[in-house]
Amino acid sequence: MTEAPYTLQRSMPRQRGYDVVVAGGGPAGCGAAIAAARLGARVLLLEATGCLGGMGTSALVSAWSHLSNGRETVIGGLMLALVEAMYERGHIAPSYDRSFWTTRHDRGFGYDPEGYKRLLDEWCAAAGVEVRFFSRVIDAEADAATGTVEGVVVHGVEGYAFVETPTLVDASGDATVADLCGAGTLRAGRDTERIMPPTLCGLVEGIDYDTFHRGLQQEAVERALRDGFFSQPDRHVPGLFRSGPRHATLNAGHLFGTDALDQAGLSEAMRRGRALAEEYTEFFRRYVPGCQDARLIATASLLGVRESRRVVGEYQLDYADYASRRHFPDQVAIYCKQVDVHVYDASPEEYERYRRSFEERDALAPGESYGIPYGVLVPRGWGNLWVAGRSVSSDVPVHGAIRDQPACLMLGQAAGTAALQALREGQRADALDTARLVGALREHGANLPQATLSVEMTRSEPPSRQ
Ligand SMILES: Cc1cc2nc3c(=O)[nH]c(=O)nc-3n(C[C@H](O)[C@H](O)[C@H](O)COP(=O)(O)OP(=O)(O)OC[C@H]3O[C@@H](n4cnc5c(N)ncnc54)[C@H](O)[C@@H]3O)c2cc1C
Known part of the structure; x- marks a missing residue:
């Protein structure tokens, strides 16, 4: 097949009236949309498939990893409320009880994907989120020079529409929308040596x-x-x-x-x-x-994608942070899943590399956790764009730890909360008051135990704009 450029000109309906638009309804997108809507924002959630839950439902990856570090619950906020609600409704597999998110450091447990879909439908509706299914973001109007996005082009059953928005959360799992905007991204297998393989569950x-x-x-x-x-x-x-x-x-x-x-x-x-x-x-x-x-x-109807594209954020969480179990003044989540970079091929050497990392070198001891700072959500130099979920800014080993659903949902909650704060306080994403953000997240149940807060986010490099 040859690929020659073709210029297409069309006019399409222009839609406005939202405070926060979220692209993708997986754990990150649902966390962002529900959090922002519960705080009073007018939220539009655009989802390419016909249900919420992302990999957990459409890809039948119906299991949550690590909710407790073996001594105490590590998750908080919406994620903890979700687990409790699923348990109360009988949607968690029969052999699991509350110890799995209070005192046990287990590699994860399964849930009923249908119950999960219904619960997310209900929570979005109750919060007033406008959910549009079968709506895929296919383009964006953005200015990379100022780090500003104006809106996104959406394809749905009625054709194309341009949705204008003052704030945008990319929760596509692939950093697709950030890439369309022109933000810096890293593509696995092109910008990294190899791609962690997917699985069809x-x-x-x-x-x-x-x-x-x-x-x-x-x-x-x-x-x-x-x-x-x-x-x-x-x-x-x-x-x-x-x-x-x-x-x-x-x-x-x-x-x-x-x-x-x-x-x-x-x-x-x-x-x-x-x-x-x-x-x-x-x-x-x-x-x-x-x-x-x-x-x-x-x-499943969606491929179980472990690794695709990540954003280049204001902070890149890396293996040294993980190895030192670093906590940050501006952390927006803490987590306790170990590095889990699956085998890149079927050789015995690869299996031994994986096994050593997973079971020995990178295993977390009871009581250990690490922090995920705000800057991983913010594409470097961007003012009204956030990326949440498995495509946040990290190196490969840390991506292998924080790509799991609980971390994605907590990071989504943080992104949705940050987007609304930015809008209401007139702050840019890349200059947000993170002490205020942490305070707001704590008010909504987030487990953020850091003793010291910071107005300024932790960055990998000095700010690109003053
Ligand atoms: C095989 C496999 C096993 C796993 N096992 C576990 C496990 O045991 N425990 C665990 O906690 N985690 C596990 N994970 C990790 C976890 O499921 C994912 O990393 C996590 O779901 C990512 O969340 P997300 O919200 O970032 O993206 P996703 O869950 O991928 O959700 C993204 C959503 O965005 C939608 N979307 C994509 N592009 C667009 C667009 N352009 N416009 C609109 N919508 C769009 C998609 O349809 C999807 O619904 C596993 C992953 C895989 C692949």
Whole structure:
């Protein structure tokens, strides 16, 4: 296929009247939209699919990692309220109780994606968020020289529309909107050496949980490898995460080398992912006790993308911060998931690199956590644009730690709160009073234990504008 430039001129409806526009309704986008709306903002949430929840629903990644550091609850604010509400409604997998977010440092637990969708629908409606489904942001009107965005072009069932906004939160997971605006971004595999592979997840039913234990999986993987069972000899199989009485989220089958920002690569990954999901279900049936009746009910409609594009922010959270368990005066979330950079290929050396990092070198001890400062949300030099979720500003190892849903939702809450503060106080995103922001987040339940606050954010470099 040849790609020659083509100039298209069209007029489209111009829509206005919002304080905050959020692109993407995953955990980050929902956190941003609900937080801003509860504070009184007129919020528009644009979501490309037909439901909220992002990877947790449309990609069937229906599990939350690390909510407690083993001594106390680390999450706070909307995220904690969400877990409690899901628990009260019976949407958390049967074997999990409150200890998983109060005293246990566990690698995560499953939830019912349908219950999650409904709860997010309800919370958005109650807060007064205008949610538009099947609405994809495809372009932006912005001036990179002043770091100002005027609005976004949205494609939906009625065609194109230009939505004007004084503040914009990019929660697309891929920093797509920040990139369209002309903000600095890093693309995995182009600006970094490699891309952490995605997985197409699925829903498996028919598991006998009296017999099945996650601890039995790795030994079964080793046996299947010795038998030459798999089409790719990948030792790293996250596996089944219980999400209901007899069903589980299937997270197995790395799609090595896939660039989720490449149309052909993305399409091929969906096809190959469906074949791998069937292969791994057969593996569970044959090799893992309690799974002999397992059946793949569905694969996800969205690819489970771990890494794609990140923004270049006012602060880049890096491995040295992680290793020292650094906390910041302007942190807007604290978290306790360890570095989790999946294998880049199926070689034994890669598995050993992953295993050593995950289980030994980068494991967090009980009671440990690290801070995520405000500056990771702000594209460097931008005044009314924030990026929340898995595409915030960090290096590769830290991205592997903070890309999980709880951190994304807390960062979304911070971005939505910051956007409204910027609008009401006349502050730029890159010059926001962060002491005030931390105060507002604390008032809404955020767990931000820092003793000292700072009006100025922590930056990687001096401000680009004075
Ligand atoms: C295979 C896999 C397993 C994982 N396991 C876990 C786990 O066990 N525990 C855990 O906590 N986390 C896990 N994660 C990580 C986590 O699910 C994601 O990193 C997290 O959901 C990212 O949140 P987000 O809001 O940034 O983006 P997403 O969840 O990706 O949501 C982005 C939303 O934006 C929408 N969107 C995208 N582009 C546009 C656009 N242009 N316009 C409008 N809407 C748009 C998408 O449709 C989507 O709904 C896993 C991820 C993967 C891929």
